[in-house]
Amino acid sequence: MLEKNPVIFIILAFVVIMVGTSITMIAPFKWINGPGDMIAEVKPYTPLQQEGRDLYMREGCNNCHSQTVRTLASDVERYGYGGTYSKSGEFVYDRPHLWGSRRTGPDLAHIGLKYPDPKGAWHRKHMENPQSVVPASNMPSYAFLNVPLDTTYSERKMKLLKFPYTQADLNDLKGKSEMDAIIAYMRKLGTDIPVKKADAAATQVLPTASNPFKDVEAIEKDAKSLFSQHCASCHGEKREGTLGPALKGSAKSDADLFKIISQGIEANGMPSFNTSLDEQKIWKIVTLIKLDTK
Ligand code: HEC
Ligand code: HEC
Numbered sequence: 001m002l003e004k005n006p007v008i009f010i011i012l013a014f015v016v017i018m019v020g021t022s023i024t025m026i027a028p029f030k031w032i033n034g035p036g037d038m039i040a041e042v043k044p045y046t047p048l049q050q051e052g053r054d055l056y057m058r059e060g061c062n063n064c065h066s067q068t069v070r071t072l073a074s075d076v077e078r079y080g081y082g083g084t085y086s087k088s089g090e091f092v093y094d095r096p097h098l099w100g101s102r103r104t105g106p107d108l109a110h111i112g113l114k115y116p117d118p119k120g121a122w123h124r125k126h127m128e129n130p131q132s133v134v135p136a137s138n139m140p141s142y143a144f145l146n147v148p149l150d151t152t153y154s155e156r157k158m159k160l161l162k163f164p165y166t167q168a169d170l171n172d173l174k175g176k177s178e179m180d181a182i183i184a185y186m187r188k189l190g191t192d193i194p195v196k197k198a199d200a201a202a203t204q205v206l207p208t209a210s211n212p213f214k215d216v217e218a219i220e221k222d223a224k225s226l227f228s229q230h231c232a233s234c235h236g237e238k239r240e241g242t243l244g245p246a247l248k249g250s251a252k253s254d255a256d257l258f259k260i261i262s263q264g265i266e267a268n269g270m271p272s273f274n275t276s277l278d279e280q281k282i283w284k285i286v287t288l289i290k291l292d293t294k
Contacts, residue, residue, distance in 0.1 A: 004086075039193060041194065042193065046172075047172070048180070049185045051149055051157075057058075057098070063100075064102060065103070066107045067086075067189070071085045081113035083110045083195045094132065095161060109190055110191075112188055112189045113191060118267065122234060134232040148176075148178075148179060149180065151175055210254070222289035227239070227257075227288060249291060254287075
């Protein structure tokens with residue numbers, strides 16, 4: 001009966017939709033995204049990082065990359081890089097947020113943890129020619145970002161966003177390229193919240209532990225595939241050395257190699273793998289890089 005009267009129908013439909021909307025979209029603001037969700041360690045962007053973020057939007061990187069590590073264990077393992085899943089407090093300075101919904105490429109929410117190199121050498125090489133580090137990549141080249149950064153609005157942006165900045169931050173923009181800005185942004189993502197870096201268990205076993213894999217033949221296939229997945233982008237598919245040194249028949253002891261791989265040499269661009277590779281896998285790789293040829 002009622003539905004035959006269009007005016008009443010529209011009013012009732014509106015009321016029903018509004019009830020649903022308030023319960024699911026408005027009411028939650030009472031208890032989420034409040035001051036309690038702030039994370040003290042999360043810092044606003046510097047002018048250079050903010051410029052990088054704007055370039056990320058200009059170039060539409062978010063059409064291929066998401067920026068949120070979902071709560072699923074598999075997502076945390078794959079994209080957490082030692083951190084955990086994304087929390088709302090990590091995004092308080094993101095205007096707009098760039099969570100995205102498409103993952104043609106990997107999630108970048110914590111990418112800063114994956115490549116700790118302060119000089120960003122890996123990022124530069126990858127941005128200029130993605131296929132030179134990941135041969136199967138379908139990411140386009142962004143070598144054209146090697147042009148001077150336009151800083152006309154940098155200070156205004158910081159004021160508008162109410163982010164703190166110093167004159168030194170602004171001076172830091174001088175002579176920077178668009179590439180520098182986007183790398184600064186990549187290096188910041190996910191690095192504010194401290195993660196458990198040196199896994200105590202992985203380092204403590206060292207003095208007594210010995211490499212359980214003496215027979216290279218038996219593990220070669222496994223080790224090569226692990227190397228290809230985790231190390232080749234910096235050490236070369238054949239361990240010939242590219243961004244990092246060649247790893248063929250190292251003179252270092254097994255235990256020393258284990259330690260380097262586990263803890264990394266982050267200041268020089270060698271990431272730590274104690275959160276992404278277990279002991280067995282690291283030993284397999286150690287056995288492989290002790291080989292002279294192959
Ligand atoms: C057409 C889709 C596409 C676009 C657009 C794109 N990417 Fe990618 N990106 C990928 C794919 C696929 C990979 C994985 C293979 C690789 O590492 O190159 C990737 C990898 C990456 C990685 C390395 C991730 C890792 O875990 O090693 C970074 C960093 C990155 N992209 C940043 C960017 C930035 C910054 C932009 C914009 C300037 C961008 N991408 C635009 C597809 C894309
Ligand atoms: C993002 C780039 C990158 C990745 C990925 C990477 N490395 Fe490295 N690695 C480096 C760099 C750069 C150095 C040189 C550090 C230095 O000079 O102090 C290095 C150094 C090393 C060394 C010391 C070599 C020596 O003779 O002093 C070893 C061993 C090593 N890497 C093993 C590995 C293994 C095994 C993997 C994969 C599990 C790996 N690396 C992944 C960049 C990388």
